[in-house]
Amino acid sequence: MKETMKSTERSVIESLAGVFQTHGFGGATLTLFTQATGLKRPSLYHRFPDGKLGMALAVLEFAKQQLVGEVLAPLRESGDPRERIQRAARRMADFYDGGNDTCLMDALSVGAKGTDRETIDSAVSEMFSDFIGAFARVAAELGAEESEAFRRGEDAVARLEGSLVLARGTGSTAAFNRTLDDLPDLLGGKHR
């Protein structure tokens, strides 16, 4: 009995993720996927019978597991909340390659048409909820009441997400790294 429930190898999904990150959903083509994975088109369809949409959902599911399940894991541990936030921040810096990677939730929610759009948006929305929720929980630990904690979580995710947009648009990752540094104060409510 293996530990992986999905048979598709991690490396394949990571390659697909890379294509989606730099080209968005609408800009990603099957040809780009074949080049990135080394797999020919029918082989990709063997693993993802639903085509591009199936690949996007698999990539999103994988990213969610990574981000919420591993990167933000310190937030669910015990110990000083601020210290745990800093540990999570360090992992996030790694996860987003120091701010040089486009967030998949951003990239994938641009360019899908019709039914695909709704399906993807629903998955993205779920991932955002988990992301914000993880932040909100630790904000609550730091003394915020429920609604305020949720607000802090949202604002922190917004600034994080926006700093990644900024990094892609300006080439500077300064705002991203600063956001990571500010994270304990952002969630703790002690900012500025």
Added chain:
Amino acid sequence: MKETMKSTERSVIESLAGVFQTHGFGGATLTLFTQATGLKRPSLYHRFPDGKLGMALAVLEFAKQQLVGEVLAPLRESGDPRERIQRAARRMADFYDGGNDTCLMDALSVGAKGTDRETIDSAVSEMFSDFIGAFARVAAELGAEESEAFRRGEDAVARLEGSLVLARGTGSTAAFNRTLDDLPDLLGGKHR
């Protein structure tokens, strides 16, 4: 002598902008443009000889003029800085349709390939600079020294941009409106 130096009508560019907003650069197709503008393909190429790239640059230039030149105009006026920020915030709410519109700088920087990518990124980068600069100037007015003012401008733009990503991903514009409300404190350094 007319006031517009570019002959292409505003409505055409606004239609193109709408397509780019919802489909990104890579996902936008000539067919979508013809549907949105009512113009057939050769007519579009008559106005934009450089094709999709030319359209993207025209849209970006138009958006820059709108955002920096008009929406943020109150920031360059005289009077109480905080009040001017609030006036600009009200206009931004309108500009982004209360948070329901995707930012073109985000949408356009996803999906372009090769040379196009560099050209677009350069235009986006310039627009971000103007955006941040406008914020930084008023932050300086509120007592921040140069580097701190720039930081506040960057962080504010990041949170704004991120809250739009969040709105598109979750369907809720709460974070966007909250960012707009927080803007005076964000730039003034009195936050939380």
Added chain:
DNA sequence: GATTGTATCTACCGATTGGTAAAATGCAAG
């Protein structure tokens, strides 16, 4: 009224798109 420049049209091009059929292979269990 002929000329000129702008704008739009119909019709078409080769290349690439997402997607599939069916044969050929690899490979593990019996």
Added chain:
DNA sequence: CTTGCATTTTACCAATCGGTAGATACAATC
């Protein structure tokens, strides 16, 4: 060795892609 399943392969499809040629319409100018 054989059976059976998973995987990859070659070869192909219709539809759509970005882009263009060339004829036509429409003003304004001479």
